[in-house]
Amino acid sequence: MCLATCYFRPCGGPRVCLHAKQKVWPGDEVTSLVVNVDVQIYDPANKRYEVPISTPQVTQKASSPAYMLGYTKFPFGFSVTRKSTGTAIFNSSAGGFVFEDQFLQMSTVLSSSNVYGLGEHVAPLKLDINWQLVSLFSRDRGTPEGEGHNLYGVHPFYLNVEDDGNTNGVLLLNSNAMDIILQPTPAITYRSIGGILDFYVFLGPKPDDVIQQYTEVVGRPYMPPYWGLGFHLCRWGYGSVNGTRDVVNAMQKAGIPQDTQWNDIDYMDGHKDFTYDPKNFAGLPEFVDELHRNGMHYIVITVREERLACVFWSHLICCWLSCVVGSWD
DSSP, X not given: OEEEEEEEOTTSOEEEEEEOSSOOSSSOBOOEEEEETTTEEEOTTSOOOOOOOOOOOOOSOOSSOSEEEEEETTTTEEEEEETTTOOEEEEOTTSOOEEETTEEEEEEEOSOSEEEEOOSBSOOSBOOOSSEEXXXXXXXXXXXXXXXXXXXXXXXXXXXXXXXXXXXXXXXXXXXXXXXXXXXXXXXXXEESSSOEEEEEEOOSSHHHHHHHHHHHHOOOOOOOGGGGSOEEOOSOOOSHHHHHHHHHHHHHTTOOOSEEEEOGGGSBTTBTTOOOTTTTTTHHHHHHHHHHTTOEXXXXXXXXXXXXXXXXXXXXXXXXXHHHHHHO
């Protein structure tokens, strides 16, 4: 794509418009894009899915920004540089930019090989950047073994410690399934199947500063209750309320501290939320009362089983309608 024009928004932020010079990729390539200086790239002609969270709104230009923003016309790329050191925090001018209906790609050079984040995966704290593929697609995977498995969470955010000790972070606010490729340049490539490219760059300069800036965008974590920070025990497969009670008793007999006992979804009646198995988990309310008398807490896991829930609630609605129609007759 090539740069066609540049103009300004009413709030004072520059906006870059891109138009395709020629079609270079197979597929439904989007030929006209808008690039905002908050590093948001989208299709102005067609509404695309965006993560539905409220983010801080910038209403005026920073009086003394800690960064410099630049861009290249062809091939299109933009860069964010730390003013105090001249370190390139983000630089996508190397090329490879693609924006199609169901395939988005952008690469950037990293400031160093010290990269952390991009969860949730089984991986070392410091990520290996030697051609590592990181998939972001949440799933329930029991007992993850080995490295590289994508798990429950999707966090397209990384923290990058620069060679001089300064730290930056980058968030791609996109919840579509994506692959991220870490490369020894050092560099990173994003490939998403939808949405828009909505980047947030955090200048730190300390690691805790980056995290504070990041959570200002995505939201602060909730303060957990004090007992929530204690010793918890949970697994799938206790089998019954007596099996769960045996585990609690064994913990107490061994002198192992325990604040909270959990049950996984095998306590349910047919995997229906807000129910419990009347046979294997009969007496569950009384067991919970026992825990409370001993100063403990109890948590059950609930799961949104859409297919089963539809069958269950449809059955209840049909029963209700039968009663109503019958009473009308």
